[in-house]
Amino acid sequence: MSDPNLIEQSEKPKNTATPLRCLIGSIISAGLAIASYSLLNAIAISFATNPIHSQNQLTIRISSAVRTLVIGVFTLGTGVFAIVTLGLFALGVQLLLQQLRQKS
Incomplete structure (x- = not known):
């Protein structure tokens, strides 16, 4: 427990969420949701x-x-990515509004 490497690692600052990171994550998640939906549609057809x-x-x-089961798995994946997209976008808007309020 007295290992100095463990103490140094716990003192490092964590990455914080920024509006830009949230927007980029939202765009990536939206792309995955659209790809998953397209694949789901092709499989269903x-x-x-x-x-x-x-x-x-x-x-x-x-x-x-x-x-x-195959249709259900792809539907679940599409839904999860869509919800993550909305959540990250909303978090980005919330962080942007907080930053604007702090400046004024």
Whole structure:
């Protein structure tokens, strides 16, 4: 516990959020959300145009479950990135307003 490296690391200042960092993060997250949505749309269209051709009920149920899971994962990813985009943008606006109030 008396290691000097541990003490030095804990005393370093943390990176603080700035409006520019929030805006850049929001743009990156929006790009990922749009890409995820585009991929989700392509997968959904592919699943809709290629129905399951089988007489076996177990095969139909398993493939239906897999398709549902794939669509669900991409929908969840799209939603998470969209919420992160909105949150980072709102944080950037809030920080910008705080900086403007402190100057005046």
